[in-house]
Amino acid sequence: MANTVLQAKQLSWQVDGKSIINQIDFNLVKGETVAIVGPNGAGKTSLLKCLYGEYQDFTGNIFLKGKSLKSISTKDIAKQLSVVSQHSNSVFNLTVVDVVRMGLIPHKGLFETDTNSDLEHINQALDKVDLLDKKQQSFNTLSGGEQQRALIARAIVQAADILIMDEPTNHLDIYYQHQILKLAKTLNITLLLTIHDLNLAAEYCDRLVLMNNGAVVSNAKPIDVLTPSTLKQVFDLDCFVDQNPFTSKPRITFAAHNIQQVSDS
Numbered sequence: 001m002a003n004t005v006l007q008a009k010q011l012s013w014q015v016d017g018k019s020i021i022n023q024i025d026f027n028l029v030k031g032e033t034v035a036i037v038g039p040n041g042a043g044k045t046s047l048l049k050c051l052y053g054e055y056q057d058f059t060g061n062i063f064l065k066g067k068s069l070k071s072i073s074t075k076d077i078a079k080q081l082s083v084v085s086q087h088s089n090s091v092f093n094l095t096v097v098d099v100v101r102m103g104l105i106p107h108k109g110l111f112e113t114d115t116n117s118d119l120e121h122i123n124q125a126l127d128k129v130d131l132l133d134k135k136q137q138s139f140n141t142l143s144g145g146e147q148q149r150a151l152i153a154r155a156i157v158q159a160a161d162i163l164i165m166d167e168p169t170n171h172l173d174i175y176y177q178h179q180i181l182k183l184a185k186t187l188n189i190t191l192l193l194t195i196h197d198l199n200l201a202a203e204y205c206d207r208l209v210l211m212n213n214g215a216v217v218s219n220a221k222p223i224d225v226l227t228p229s230t231l232k233q234v235f236d237l238d239c240f241v242d243q244n245p246f247t248s249k250p251r252i253t254f255a256a257h258n259i260q261q262v263s264d265s
Helices: 044-051 072-079 097-109 116-128 144-158 173-187 197-202 227-236
Strands: 004-015 020-028 035-036 059-064 081-086 162-166 190-194 206-214 215-220 239-243 250-254
Touching: 004 044, 004 190, 020 044, 020 190, 020 215, 035 044, 035 097, 035 197, 044 190, 059 227, 072 097, 081 144, 097 144, 097 190, 116 144, 144 173, 173 190, 173 197, 197 250, 206 227, 215 227, 227 239, 227 250
Parallel strands: 035 190, 035 206, 081 162, 162 190
Antiparallel strands: 004 020, 004 059, 206 215, 239 250
């Protein structure tokens, strides 16, 4: 497909002989915002980790801008693809500006120091995510939404044209969920994310890839993926799909009447 920037062909990945993702074909087109959705254990995060090179022991093929991912160095992958993962806590007590500065690493030699232009770029990224006034604060003391914004600033500094985000709205309240997704959209780059909230996915994404049991169930526009019959098949819950009156995007309401009560005994 023309303008395909990331592609998987017959991609499978196993752990201890157990299939986690199975025979997946996937493509990401330049400029798209695509969400991988599905229940817990569907293989969403595992698929992402294969696509950005954290897992190398997959079978099948992954291509980044037409080149086999396994043939590209880690540094060169990082020049083209940035990642905001679920677990954002820093191992060390780094400041916000130090975390954001990490975005420069793929573009620097071993002993190369930051230039005035680099520092200006860092400040511009911090300003864009509204964290310039907290640049010297410890990253670990930020709220969850602020940490996600700092990691997006790092991605801005990294200057990759594909951004992968694994559950970027996890543990955030409604306001910050929308803030993070709106901010990501303003970057005008190719976005691939996993997300649990189907209504958020429908609101912000051009296409949804619905997974279950390690396989792709549906891959299309939100209106075509989020149908009562498909969602019943995947989530085993009845649902009603109507239209968000503010945006005309599909909006899902799940029925809880058929959820079995778990006994305490």
